[in-house]
Amino acid sequence: MLPLDGCSVAFRDSGPAGRAVLFLHGAGADHVSFEEQAGAVANSGRRAVVWDLRGRGLSRPNHSRITADRFVADAEALISELGLDHPVLVGHSLGGNIAQEMVRREPEAYSGLVVIDATWNSGPLGWMERRLLHLAAPTLSLIPARTLPGLMARASAVTDAAQQDLMRAFSQVPKRDFSRSGKRPSHSSDPHLATAHRSPCASSEARTIEPATSRTRCPLGLSTRGTARW
Template sequence: MVNLESELPLHGCALRYDDSGGDGVPIVFSHGAGADHVMFEAQREHLHAQGHRVVLWDMRGHGSSRPAGTRFTAERATADLLALIEHLALDRPVLVGQSLGGNLSQAVVRRRPDLARALIVIGAAWNTAPLSWQERLLLKAAAPSLAMIPARNLPRLMAETSATSQATRADARRAFSQLPKKEFLQVWRATVDFLTPDPGYLTPVPLCLIRGEHDRTGNIAASMPTWARAEGIDEIVIAGAGHIANQDAPQAVNKAIEAFLHTVSAPKRTR
């Protein structure tokens, strides 16, 4: 297991991170809500072996970046990631995010289109997608529904709906159990706040979209194909995987990421 031995003190929280170092293309992985950096250890090992500089971190309030120090919000998470990139002096990193991490990475690219070399989203909603009234209603009802689940049951239920493999479910339960229910609900509300429809927006850097075949979280299974068509790319569907595809099927996701990274130096297609 990777130990996050380095830290960046920021607004009451010691953000913990691991930087593999080296001269390769930097890649920053941002985990999902309630999870931590452990979900990306298979990707770190594989990509570092390929010569890339890999950065893992725990968002404030998650994993070893506790206590949170301040309320978790979409704006605070965005500022934290930007501060980490600046702190490490990363030269146009590739941003990779799963679920909440995917929403966060999208937000950073949208705010600073000059900052990132490319964007890889795994099992996350499309931040700027148009939302139907049904989707708006479901989003509004999600937090109150989660609040009704007893705290002792929440990690197990979240793990079971997020993964298909027993090993991934076990690790998800471990991670979810570290975050008190009150803080998890704050994180969930922050995730929703990243969704800001902008139908004319297109990602200004090379984009890779990955989702698990059995991902039933939110509207990801329906919206990601639409997102891919809007961007003029093909989505990558990982057979047999759930919401946490990078842990359910690490070799398939590693292969997809590696293939995409070979293309990021090519000019983005114009439309």
């Protein structure tokens, strides 16, 4: 556990050997979503680090306000604590947006970036997209807390096993914390960070990671692209 402002952040580190890969999970998920990928990275001789964003998984309770800037600061603090030298960042959904912001702030601090099912932080948004993003949090607030985990799980994954695992993870996140996950970092050009995409990669069902290329394959034959320099 890493004690930070208002929260002790849980993480698992495979060890000091090899180039480090830091995994950043999605908004309502936790480190479990990257367990198999982290295992594959560790078995390849690289250093794999998984962690739970504050307020998620084992990084609870959290007594500080959740913002995107705080998520970024937490990730940077973990990198510093573990002494990770130019790690590769692998982010899914919200984790992908956080990773993009980290690289934007300090591009020379990282040796690679893999973004899975996340919006492009600096990409232009149309008026309809901006309107929908601004309506996301108010819309979530109208959904009863007891039905929100199942609704979000079905919207975020396609396999039964993936949906069940996300229901487990989403059920642990207070509704108020989940709705706050989308606040942008102070220097981001994207009005929100939270992303919700229907993808089998949002769970431990994703089986493979291909470190030699820029493509990560999902179990149903879908693929997502990112940039990676191993």
